[in-house]
Amino acid sequence: MCYAIPAKVVEIKKNIAVLDYFGERRNVVLDLPDIHIDDYVFAQGGILVRKVDEKEALAVLDTWKDLFFELKEIDQQLAQxxxxxxxxxxxxxxxxxxxxxxxxxxxxxxxxxxxxxxxxxxxxxxxxxQVRQRVHGNASCVHGIIEFSNYCRGDCFYCGIRRERSIERYRMTEAEILATTKQAIDEYGFKAIVLQSGEDLYYDEDKLEHLVKALRQLGILIFLSIGVRPVATYKKLYAAGARAALMRFETSNPVIFNELRPNTTLDERLTLIRELKKIGYVLATGFLIGLPHEQPEDLVNNILLTQELAPEMYSFGPLIPTQDTPLVHAPTISVEQVLKTIAIARVASPDANILVTTALETLSLEAKRQALLAGANSMMINLTPRQYRPLYSIYDHRACNDQTVAANIQETIQLLRDLGRAPMDVGL
Ligand code: SF4
Known part of the structure; x- marks a missing residue:
């Protein structure tokens, strides 16, 4: 099973490598030594993550060569x-x-x-x-996500793992995280792993650095989603090998932000997001759709702020009211509003990579397919071991809690094939 098609390096311009996928070109950051023209490589999130042995690459490409063009045609037809x-x-x-x-x-x-x-x-x-198809072709990236701790010092009103909520807590050990990642690479072919947790200070700078260094040896894109940490920590983790970071600002309205996120401000969060970009991280950011008291203008401001932050990936999730949180009685947002937000973001930012979040899938089983047909081009598959998955209860009734990883992957592959999408890197 393979989640990325290998590409051939056809040009190198300083720190940018131009990759070829069956005649399609993508620019990626050249982040590895000893890469030359004609090498075969894997890239993820616009970063070259691993060189591939030529024999291995040609064998994989051989399995894709007919399918690749069939998928392209399906995608073009659906986008007409x-x-x-x-x-x-x-x-x-x-x-x-x-x-x-x-x-x-x-x-x-x-x-x-x-x-x-x-x-x-x-x-x-x-x-x-159509805009997605025109800019990105049928490229779609699929990353794996491991939720390694549900401890959090934060107390955000909408969040099911906020510290004031009484839930069973868990924390994976470094050995468990490594074993889960190795399995994701060896059995399922993942090339990018998102490490996500609450703001769990047990995982301090030293422990995270140790973990990132160990994961870096596995030749994958390491994507951090670990919340607010000092800029110095993020710099150290970048030096250790992490290359991408997910941090949403949640709302561009400072009054609503202050109401929902005690002990922090929108300014602080935006400053950190901008610092992550300056450090060099591939950035994913975005907002929650449907926070109480937000007006249509807030939603549009949220899209414009996302644009201004110039992330490589846009991430929008619907607010899902969760038991035992202050927002339990907030209205549930409609699937249509989420799809509309994705579509508006796509036409406003044709170059963006737009993620389908699992929160959207929780609203409706069909939502993933609908989102991919409304401008989205990226997905994440939950690789958290099954015994922990229900405990990462950021909202109620999460999709895929009961599904095995293998079943989830199979379903995703089928969906991508139905829609004519190919797992090549989306590039820069
Ligand atoms: S939103 Fe993030 S910081 Fe806030 S409580 Fe949830 S996990 Fe913690």
Missing amino acids: SSHAEKLSGNALAVLQKINLKQTLTKEDLLILNALQNPQELSVLYDVAN
Whole structure:
């Protein structure tokens, strides 16, 4: 089972390598020594992560050569239909701007966000899918995520692992994390692993550094999602081999932020997100959709702030009200609003990689497919060992809690094939 197609290095320009996938070119950061033109490599998240033996690469490419072009054709067909005549007035004018590849204004995004009629929304999703296809082709990246600790010093009002909530806590040992990662690589072919936890200070700078160094030996992209830590810690972890970081700002509205995240401010969080980018991390950021008191303008401001932070990956999840948290009675956001947000983000930021989060899958089983057809192009598969998965209860009734990793992967492969997506790196 393989989650990434190997590519051939066809050009090297300083620290950028140009990779070829069956005639398609992608630029990635050259982050390894001794890489030369004509080498075969794996890349993830726009970073070259491992050189591959030529014989191994050619064997994998041989299994993909016909399928790759079949998938491309399926993707192109699915990205063709759009019935612009179903739009009128201002929305039609915005659609014309998208077709002319013009920059959309805040007013344009508000017009799109005001669409409610299912027929109009289906045009928006189709157009977003076309933009995704035009910019990224059928590339889709699939990363694995290991939730290694549900301890958290934070107390965010919407979160099911906040420190005030009485839940069974767990913390994987370094040996368990390494064994889970090795299994993900050896059995399932993953090339990028997200390490996620609450803000668990048991895993201090030294322990994290030790862990990152050990994982680095495995030739994968190490993606951190460990919350607020000193900039110096993030620098040390980068030096140890971590290359990507996920940190959402959650809302661009400072008043709502302060209400929901005690003892911290939006400014502090944004400063850290900008520092992560400066250090050199591939950045994933975004926000929660549907926080109480947010207005349509807040949602559009959230998209614009995401754009301004210039992440390599956009991550938007719906708020899912969770038992025993202060937001238990907040209204559940609709799947349509999440899809609409993904589609607006896609047309506003054609180059972005947009993630389908498991929170969206929790709202609806069909949502993953719908999101991939509304502009999204990245996914994560939960690799957390089954005994811990239900305990990482950031919200209620999480999707895939009961599914084996193998079954989840099989389902994802089938979905990608149905939609004509190929697991090559999405590039920079
Ligand atoms: S959102 Fe993050 S920091 Fe806040 S309580 Fe949850 S895990 Fe902790």
